[in-house]
Amino acid sequence: MALNAEDEEFDWEPPSEAEMKVIQARRERQDKISKLMGDYLLKGYKMLGETCGQCETILLQDRQKKNYCVACQELDSDVDKDNPALNAQAALSQVRERQLAAQDSPQVGGASSGDSSLSVSGLPRPEHCEGAASGLRGPLLAPPAPHPAVSCAEEALLQKLRWAAQELQQSTAVEASAQLCGLIRSCAESLRSLKELQQP
């Protein structure tokens, strides 16, 4: 053990930027945990002599004798929404980031891997799995370019719609107005189906 310690000392280097980020994030997490614990102690919770099985934080007990872990039940639910493994939105945002990174320049992968190592390595909760799966399944990319025939048809329909509307304003006969209304209705339906055609 002593020899290993000596070897480590000789090989010691200053921590890299990724490691500094990890340390900083951990320190902030510890600060948040302490602040929450202080708040609960002042509210009358009892500090127990046991630690949580998952995150090793000291457990608190309320008046109803229910045990409460500050990190698992309060802090990590805030962190979850940024954790890509547990949340769909976070996964999507991470995929977009990767795409941007791939387009611009190769970045250091240490930072992102450091962020993911922050995650609590507990059991994944069932209600989040589906979200994650659905999130990862359906990448929402930019909509595809519209087909030229469809745009032509749209233009023609819009022109006809405009002409029909003008004719309707000027017409006095009942039958002509009814026919024009029918024309406007069918133009609108056509436009709707064209739009559905564009979106898959």
Next chain:
Amino acid sequence: MKGVQPAPLGALVQVAEALEDVVRRCVGPRGGQVFFTKDTGEALITREGRRILTALQLDHPVARALVGCVSAHCVATGDGAKSFILLLAALLRGIRATGGSPVAGWRSSGQTDPCGRLEARRSACQLLSFQTQVLDAVVKEHVAPHATSLFSHTSPAEARRALRLLLEAFFRGRAGQVHCGLLAEMACDFYHRWNCERDRVGTLRMIRDHFPELHTSVTGFPTSKSRILQGLVLHRDLTVYCPAEGPTKAAVLHTALQPLLTEADSTLIISSSHQFHGWGTWVAGQVEQNVASLENLQVKLLLSAVKQTDLVLYHAKKAGMSVVECLDMEELSLFCRLSGVLPLTDLADLVDNAHVASVTFCQPVVLGSRRYTHVGIPEGRDFLPHCLVLCGPAEGLTNQCVSAFGDAIRVMQRVCEPVRCQHRHMGKRGNINLPSSLEKSPSSQNETEMGTMKITAIISQDIPGVLKDSYMGLEWPTHATKRENILVENRYTPDLNISIQGHDSAETTVGGGQKTSDMTASVKENLFYSNTLIEPGAVLPAGGAFEFLLHHYLLKYTSRTHCPDTQAACRLVAEALLSLPRQVYAHSGTGGHFLKVYTSFVSRIQSGEPARPVSLGPEGLESVACKYDLLVSVLQCLGRLLSVDAIIHTTALRVADQAREEDEDEDDLSVRAPRLCQH
């Protein structure tokens, strides 16, 4: 039984940080207060650190040990619970940060981590040796010269102002902005009225020991109605009151004046009514005789610890004596001490004048809703007794006021005592060489007074098993004519760390004026053991001056020393010290205050100016001795906590916890039923 748990550094840091977060809201003159409510409806608003920490419900053994250390420190010094926790948490964070590689050092606390524990133990040893080797030297040589003395002012008005600044800074942290001026003024007044200047440490010690008897708390009045009364207030009403003009005499009784019919556990057999009447006549005769002998000694006030019978009261009233019954033993012993008499335990001692005290007046006094007895005590050798009436609108606030005042007296006592080096430098046997300059004192005294010189020995605090600050009187003769060194052998245990100081009585017997101070100074310098770190009365400007100075000089020391362990310890303590002023200035508006204050202070020190007031903020003074005590206590507590290897859980409740649980049962009656069901 939960079993045996390892005691990792991570758990220690977590506990310390949680307590730090609780306490940090109340630190400094602009800190907040904590509002406590009980199930019974009682409410308390306080910013006293010790009360807040003891009110928290803590089952974690490390947390309980920590709060125990804090309580012990507060009992000894009167102040510093919040600063204790802040400093401890900062030191622990520093130790954790330096333990091993940065990422590995944050290993989760549950894993058995022999490397981490070893590092923690190493840090504990480093800190303890830091205290003995480095801290004392740095404080003595660098920090203490910057301090001014409370007792060095030439005019009494200046001295009073300095004392008031010290007390104001204390009360601002304890009682808040509103009442701090009033309480500080009252404490200053109290100090001066007792004539503490003649024998500061002794008088303050007596006031502190008897503080529960020297104050009366009155609920329902604003705090500004508090005042100081001359003499003593006995917390019982007069049973028989016969007004008497001018000074009278008093006797303290521990027994009843009427003789008892029988002893306990014995049977009296009365054979006839004639015998019973005879006995009754005899008893009446005895009572009359006792009261008459008291009257012969001109006693007009009877202070009795027990209840006297109606016959006694009747005779006392006939003789014109006032009677107070059922007094506490502590109050009576204080009265005896202040007036210098012995209490009457045996009726046969009635002829002796040593049991009769003189009082200047005796009258009833109404404080709040109760009537008490107010007696005046003539001026003693060293002091003039006074007592306090402390008022508050609600009971909780009155109690807070009372405890703050008591702690202020303890702080004043600590300021007036010098701080000595806690360990021996040299010398194995207890030989002490006194210099020949002792004989230079003026020979205006008579032979017998010059012949013996009383020097009291003060045993320093850290010796285990010895009462702190206990005094032993050592007397040895001095030869007025011969100019030779006097060797005194230590008759007591040579292993005790004894330091000798010229006691005030030595000053008075040998002679006054400048020569006396020269003598005591030379006595101090030439003694082997005595090594005063901090002079009595040393104060620095409040607001972080001590922390800045010590930080600056510790970093300078780091550059001078070559041992890496010492350097690491110095840096650790220097960084942790700054957490205190950082927290104090965090409350006051913008965050840039701390840095501004720090840099301006350090530039002034480096340019050689004396340490002027630091702030930004109201002016105040703080005692160097108290700050030094705090740092030493924190280092020792930390050393003890870090050397814990394992925590063993047992099911046996401590007595105090059992009592507390019983109290809780009484308080929340509504919860009682489900609790019993569970058992």
